[in-house]
Amino acid sequence: MQTWIDNLTGGPPTSPLVYLTFMLGACVSTLGFIAVLALFLIWLERKVAGHMQSRLGPMQVGGWHGWAQSIADGFKLFLKEDITPASADRLLFKLAPYIVFAGSFTAFVVIPWSQRMVIADMNIGIFYVLAITSLVVVGILMAGWASNNKWSLFGAMRGVAQIVSYELPAALSLVAVVMWVGSLKLTDIVGSQAGWFWNWHVFRGFPFFTIGALIYYISALAETNRVPFDIPEAESELVAGYHTEYTGIRFAMFFLAEYANMFLVSAIAAVAYFGGWYTGIPYLDFIPGPIVLVVKALALVFVMMWLRWTLPRLRVDQLMALCWKYMIPIAFFNLIGIGILMLITGRA
């Protein structure tokens, strides 16, 4: 951000007020981006679902393939009655959606859209992302408990167990990348993938980084509660899990947070493994970085949607067994492998 402001204004900010204005502007624009993105992703999900299920999805609202369907749905959610269940814990009930949303939103500030376009290029970039996304756990537990509904509590407990467990393989696979690059800064992580696409981390250090990318992606699916890991909100069992009792804007916040989170983890995967803002073919580097990153993240989001409409869901104990008995040992093996590779190639 510093360098961006410098490049824009020709010098460091003259006063804290200017800095504050820039920060505020950046946050508002990120919020706007997330809102539009979520709207688009919800429409995309319904279209992808439709076409995979041998039907069409939204077609009416707005004319061309129902592009305005999400807007209409968002508007409808705004108009719904604001219900708080009787004998629910009011404060926690009202606070929970915002905490879940904050957990995803605050991680967007470190995503490097291009070499100079980052809101906050922290030198603990990736560590910050892993830490701040853990905030959603608190929000989910609050939502499940405060709803005063045994089924919501079930969903919340399952969700918490799942998210907390799957943070480990995700973090371990990202630590392998950090080891290789030597820095926690996200711009540095992307920087080490410059040039042709075989420089991308997913193709280098074979087979460890490929395995690492797979482990990260699967953990990301579990983090965002997507099928096959959507047992916390298992529709056919718990109706809607921890957000059963939510209506209107509060439900919209959960919904928005889910899609923002999907995009976030896909963007982090693209940054850490798939080359970030580099196109992979140096001749095409005139394409602006943000567009490349968004396209890559959207491709990964599309795969998430594809999986949702194909696979059944895992039972909660099978899910936990997968994490603790398979993914974590493999992630450790990965880490050690990268370390050995680094020693051999003299990169250490």
Next chain:
Amino acid sequence: MSELHTEEMVLNMGPQHPSTHGVLRLQLVTDGEVVREAEPHIGYLHRCAEKIGENVNYVQFVPYTDRMDYLAGMNCNYAFAHAVEQLTDLKVPERAEYIRILVLELNRLASHLVAFGTYGLDIGAFTPFFYAFRERERILDLFEELCGARLTYNYVRIGGVMADLTPGWLGKTKNFIDYFEPKIREYDELLSYNKIFIKRTAQVGVLPADLAIAYGVTGPNLRGSGVKWDLRKEEPYSIYDRFDFDVPVGKGEMGILGDCWDRYMVRIREMRESVKIIRQAMDGIPAEGPVVAEEIGKSVKTKAGELYTRVENPRGEMGFWVVSSGKDTPIRCKVRAPSFCNMSVFKEISRGAMIADLIAIVGSLDIVLGEIDR
């Protein structure tokens, strides 16, 4: 250090629930995710069908049988018509018998498609449901052309069927069967052998054969436990003895015999057998002939006496016990619904299962509350 005292939670699943296949209430006593006791409560769909049966005459009662197992309307119609025909010694015309076989087996396909689609939905796979219903739409279109209704047909009447086949119906059915047969393989590829689906259903809800027989479980649930018992072969009714088909039986391929996967797979394999029967029936149907016995009017007089008949519905053995005093209204019309007995074994096989497994077990039993409650 003393043991940590945890309490068991009493929880209600239903009657409004996305996965209980109707208005079923399950009262659970759970210890975390593990279920200690699961007791089904029924009666939310009771519509006094049997009491009504004492007040209307035989011909008027046929539509009520549709609404019992509403996913297999033709089969239920037939069960009742069969009982009354035996009490009246009616001779059903040849062409009517073939038409009956065609619609009975098509309805079996439609019912198994619903079982397959909704089972996928319960396990979390959203897509097979749409594929199953896409195929089922075509079957319902065929039925709508025949009798005007998609679900509650009132087509198989006492003494025959309501009306003859429309011109071109056999051609459309043949087109459908040719289109449908390769789809069964698609379902296997998408769901049946999917690793996650197998993990969710194999070795879950194991129903041993002796327990099944003790509780009166019939149909694909019984066959899934390895017992080769199909009324179409054991006590052939209508003209089933003229057709060549197998009776699929669970073999414990995925670990334990009688688990949810076995019951599910029996239904998939039964779909293939139904296709065989339909093809043979289409080949053998007489080109023309009456479709209803001549004596049928608005009511039918039966001999005095009582009689229990049973047929093989998609869900199991459906029985009708009819007590007649020689008039055109029965004294008593008791229905033996297959899902009622199938559901009774639920408490036994769900002990120690997790909540997610309960859903898998209920789905694999393939119950319809309409016939449990009547």
